[in-house]
Each structure stands twice: as C-alpha cells, then as structure tokens.
Amino acid sequence: MAILVNNESRVCVQGITGHEGSFHASAMLDYGTQVVCGVTPGKGGQVFEHEGHKVPVFDTMAQAIEETGCDVSCVFVPPPMAADAVSEAAEAGIELIACITEGIPVLDGLRQYNYIARYGATMIGPNCPGLVSVGMCKVGIMPARIFSPQPGPVGLISRSGTLTYEVVNALTENGLGQSTCIGIGGDPIIGTTFLDLLMEFEEDPDTEVVVVIGEIGGSDEEMAAEFVKEMSKPVVGFISGRTAPPGKRMGHAGAIVSGNTGTAASKVAAFEEAGIVLASLTMEIPGLVKTALGK
Secondary structure (H helix, E strand, O other), X not given: OOOOOOOOOEEEEEOOOOHHHHHHHHHHHHHOOEEEEEEOOOOXXXXXXXXXXXXXXXXXXXXXXXXXXXXXXXXXXXXXXXXXXXXXXXXXXXXXXXXXXXXXXXHHHHHHHHHHHHHOOEEEOOXXXXXXXXXXXXXXXXXXXXXXXXXXXXXXXXXXXXXXXXXXXXXXXOOOOEEEEEEOOOOOOOOOOHHHHHHHHHHOOOOOEEEXXXXXXXXXXXXXXXXXXXXXXXXXXXXXXXXXXOXXXXXXXXXXXXXXXXXXXXXHHHHHHOOOEEOOOXXXXXXXXXXXXXX
C-alpha cells in the first residue's frame, strides 16, 4: 500500500507537448505510471507517442477527464500560466495535483492555493520534484533509478528535492525499501505540508517509519512535530541549513527566518521534544531508520 498515488492512479500531464513535459512524461511511462492523457491548449487532437504508448492530447482538463477518467495531474506549465493550469485542474475535478513548475509569482501562488481549497483538491508543490509510490506510480521528476526495486516500510517527506534524492538513494543502497516519497516544495506557499502527509502516513498500514527532511525558514516542521507526539510510528528527522549565517537568507524562497521562528535551533528543539530521532548528517539516516525498524 502507499499514500496519495498507486498503480490505479490515472495521470494527466499538463504541458505534455513542451520539452520538460514530454521528457518527464516519457520517464513516468517507463516507470509504469498510467499516463493516460496530456493537456496543452491549442494542441488538442495530437498524440504523444513513446515506446509504443500513445497518449492523447486535449485542449482542456474538462475534456481530458471526460475522455480518460484521469484523477491526477502533473503540471509542467511555464510560471506565468502555471497557477491558471492548477486552478483549471482543480475546478475540473482532479483529486491530486503535483505542480513541478518553479518561479510562480507569490500572488499567483496564493490565488491557486485558495482555488484548490475551494474545490477540495490536494496539491503537492509548487516548485517540487513530485512523488513516487514505489513500484506503482511516479509523478514528477524524481529519477527512478534511486528507488528500491520493491516497496518497503519507509515513507519520506522533504522540502528539498536534492536532499530527497540523496536520502532515498542512501536508503536503497542500505536495503531499506520505500513506500511513498514526496517532495513538498520550497516555496513560501505550498499546497501540502509535513503535517498533512504525516497524518496520511500514520494511517498507512505498510509504512512503519517516516523520514522527515526539513530546512530553515517557515514553521512547518514545528507544527509537524506537535503531531508526531501523537503518532504510533517512529520518525527520523534531519534539518538542513544549521550552519547558515544568522540573518542571511539562503536556499528556497520559503527559507525565510523571522525572529525565533524558522531557525535551525527552533526546529531541532521541536523535533527533539517530539521524540524524533535526529540525524546530524544525511549519511546517518539509514542507520537510524534500521534502528527504528529494529534491524
């Protein structure tokens, strides 16, 4: 089992005819994801072909849903139009939207956040690598080769795409299979938080331990730590940016420290108080996961 996506998920790629959309749609198909359609306004009627797969392209999300029954969208639309693409998907009835696009203006991001909330959709991102339920479905840009050959007991949530890849690869090399791995994105306004996903993992019977990779800025990690106190499953954590100079803005757009909120020290303290086993270096994570699993 997994969270959010599985082998029954039917994926639409918004922007499938563009360079990034076509490249990653091909990679998703190679992984075994059911990419059932694409949407590019003005390109309706075209067919995207890859290794024997023929994926129809539609002008609108409403047409795509009506014709194919897609329930997941992966957005590769350029920044000026990405928020409109997300809003269109939510209004049309898509249940899960992974917005890969980076550089969406903050006011557009706020507008799309309110839109998905109105229509009850779940959005991962923006400015994220997407998500993978191992052996079942890959939505986004994560490289397939780093994941375990078979599903395993480790769930993973991260704000950093690069750290996601590093830690997933380390888990795989240490024989630790993953259930679902999600990069939530580093923008100031994102659709899904650590807390949201910890609640999902808590209910997933096949996830036995969760890895949370946070960073300086914002308060998502502190809010998640409060919920971890009530979880029945162990959580292994890592906070990046602990050596950042005080008062200096670094990394993601969301990595903004305000007063005592969002500092590395405040996040580390919240994690330790919640009983989260904290790694000082990413290379320590596989060993801590093994300990949490009793291996």
